[in-house]
Amino acid sequence: MSDVQKIDTDRQNLKERLSELNIDNQKLSEIKDRFRKAISDGLSNNGPKSSLKMLPTYVRDTPDGSEEGEFLALDLGGTNFRVLRIQINKNGRGILMDNQVYKMPAEVMTGTGEELFDYIAESIANFLEIYDMKSVKLPLGFTFSFPCVQNGLDKGTLLRWTKGFSASGVVGEDVVRLLQEAVARMNEEYQLQVVALVNDTVGTMMSCGHEDHDCALGMIVGTGTNACYMESMQNIDKIAEDEDLNAEGQMCINTEWGAFGEQGELDDIITEFDREVDRNSINPGCMLYEKMISGMYLGEVVRNVLVDLVKSGDMLNGKLSEKLNSKGEFETAFVTQVELDRTPSLRVAAQIFRHLGYDSPDLKMPPIPGLRTDHVCTLADRQALREVCETVSRRAAHLCASGVAALLERILLNRRASGAQTDRNMTVGVDGTVFKKHPNFRRLMETKVRELLPPDARITFRMSHDGSGKGAALVTAVACRMAEKNDILKSCRLSL
Numbered sequence: 001m002s003d004v005q006k007i008d009t010d011r012q013n014l015k016e017r018l019s020e021l022n023i024d025n026q027k028l029s030e031i032k033d034r035f036r037k038a039i040s041d042g043l044s045n046n047g048p049k050s051s052l053k054m055l056p057t058y059v060r061d062t063p064d065g066s067e068e069g070e071f072l073a074l075d076l077g078g079t080n081f082r083v084l085r086i087q088i089n090k091n092g093r094g095i096l097m098d099n100q101v102y103k104m105p106a107e108v109m110t111g112t113g114e115e116l117f118d119y120i121a122e123s124i125a126n127f128l129e130i131y132d133m134k135s136v137k138l139p140l141g142f143t144f145s146f147p148c149v150q151n152g153l154d155k156g157t158l159l160r161w162t163k164g165f166s167a168s169g170v171v172g173e174d175v176v177r178l179l180q181e182a183v184a185r186m187n188e189e190y191q192l193q194v195v196a197l198v199n200d201t202v203g204t205m206m207s208c209g210h211e212d213h214d215c216a217l218g219m220i221v222g223t224g225t226n227a228c229y230m231e232s233m234q235n236i237d238k239i240a241e242d243e244d245l246n247a248e249g250q251m252c253i254n255t256e257w258g259a260f261g262e263q264g265e266l267d268d269i270i271t272e273f274d275r276e277v278d279r280n281s282i283n284p285g286c287m288l289y290e291k292m293i294s295g296m297y298l299g300e301v302v303r304n305v306l307v308d309l310v311k312s313g314d315m316l317n318g319k320l321s322e323k324l325n326s327k328g329e330f331e332t333a334f335v336t337q338v339e340l341d342r343t344p345s346l347r348v349a350a351q352i353f354r355h356l357g358y359d360s361p362d363l364k365m366p367p368i369p370g371l372r373t374d375h376v377c378t379l380a381d382r383q384a385l386r387e388v389c390e391t392v393s394r395r396a397a398h399l400c401a402s403g404v405a406a407l408l409e410r411i412l413l414n415r416r417a418s419g420a421q422t423d424r425n426m427t428v429g430v431d432g433t434v435f436k437k438h439p440n441f442r443r444l445m446e447t448k449v450r451e452l453l454p455p456d457a458r459i460t461f462r463m464s465h466d467g468s469g470k471g472a473a474l475v476t477a478v479a480c481r482m483a484e485k486n487d488i489l490k491s492c493r494l495s496l
């Protein structure tokens with residue numbers, strides 16, 4: 001076979017191998033319908049078991065602009081822990097923030113709960129020291145971006161860890177209590193007044209809702225993926241028995257949609273590449289939708305596809321380097337970088353391949369001391385890499401779109417049922433590195449959402465800025481505003 005013929009056959013093989021990662025509109029629409037079913041099953045007490053936990057958040061209101069005051073916010077949900085001081089000024093006159101980032105060491109994420117919360121308490125002490133605030137007790141919003149069952153705004157029991165956390169002794173416990181106990185172990189150096197426990201999706205919806213009152217949905221596509229939305233109180237069986245709650249109006253529901261698929265809803269589209277990611281994760285069988293979409297896993301899906309193509313001889317001359325064969329070596333950031341590269345010779349792909357042990361002789365790149373490249377790659381290999389990245393990220397964006405479309409349909413249905421205006425705009429507030437940094441994710445997702453919904457549905461997507469910090473402060477501010485009104489939480493001392 002001539003070289004040209006070989007390239008053609010390789011390309012053909014590549015297309016065929018990647019075809020199972022393309023999901024057409026009909027299938028996406030079916031997935032959207034399965035999603036809608038999981039939403040209503042998850043809300044009901046006696047329906048079939050749902051993969052969606054549909055957790056009530058006790059957030060009943062979005063900001064109305066009258067919030068103001070000074071707040072503390074904590075943000076735990078990924079590889080960094082953040083402490084923030086936030087000043088909210090009335091009537092959209094701006095929000096000022098100071099913050100410190102504390103790297104979350106892997107051994108703390110996976111050690112004991114006590115170590116984790118001690119680390120958090122020490123970081124807070126450090127922040128309060130820097131800003132000379134140890135004696136000040138500001139109302140605090142704690143963004144804790146993991147699934148929690150809440151039975152009030154300021155408490156929540158961790159259902160399970162996600163995103164690579166596994167600290168022992170935390171699942172089944174109230175995380176606000178664990179935080180308070182860790183602070184107490186610091187011998188009263190300072191005290192915290194935790195007003196609200198907030199999921200990052202809720203913070204995102206709130207921070208977006210501060211600027212856009214049509215915001216009806218908050219979504220994260222970052223290390224993990226998840227969404228929340230406002231649901232009619234009367235549809236939430238889980239809190240129907242709570243007599244203290246006014247059954248009128250709405251409450252924000254944290255869907256924990258990353259778990260979609262755990263009841264088999266994705267079985268017909270899940271591939272061996274995804275199964276491999278799942279098998280090698282710390283929570284096999286869980287968070288299947290998240291594992292096909294979010295930043296923690298996308299790079300690994302791409303790597304599994306590449307390994308498969310190499311093993312079948314369709315790429316890289318059938319030579320598998322040790323690095324390409326090792327879990328975690330293909331970062332999700334590489335997917336973004338490869339797709340951003342506009343050079344005809346695909347230089348970024350060449351650099352990434354070099355890091356994985358493959359040199360690109362056609363580019364004559366200067367050697368990097370200490371970097372071994374035992375194998376070679378060609379322009380065709382780099383083009384194949386680009387195609388794999390595009391296919392995997394396109395699938396992620398499309399799958400995400402089916403979830404967004406299902407939630408928007410649910411909102412429309414609720415509006416119709418309550419006689420509310422159905423042609424009112426629905427704003428989706430979004431945050432997360434995949435959505436923000438990937439060059440095509442946003443466009444692909446938005447286009448697909450529109451294709452999956454009736455043409456007259458009015459939808460706006462809005463990038464939320466620092467939902468986890470600002471949003472947590474806003475939830476706290478709204479809670480304090482409402483509490484002041486009800487004369488309950490006077491100690492918040494807001495200058496209303």
Ligand code: GLC
Binds near residue numbers: 146199222
């Ligand atoms: C994971 C968490 C969820 C969070 C999401 C985005 O899916 O379980 O609570 O919102 O990641 O950070």
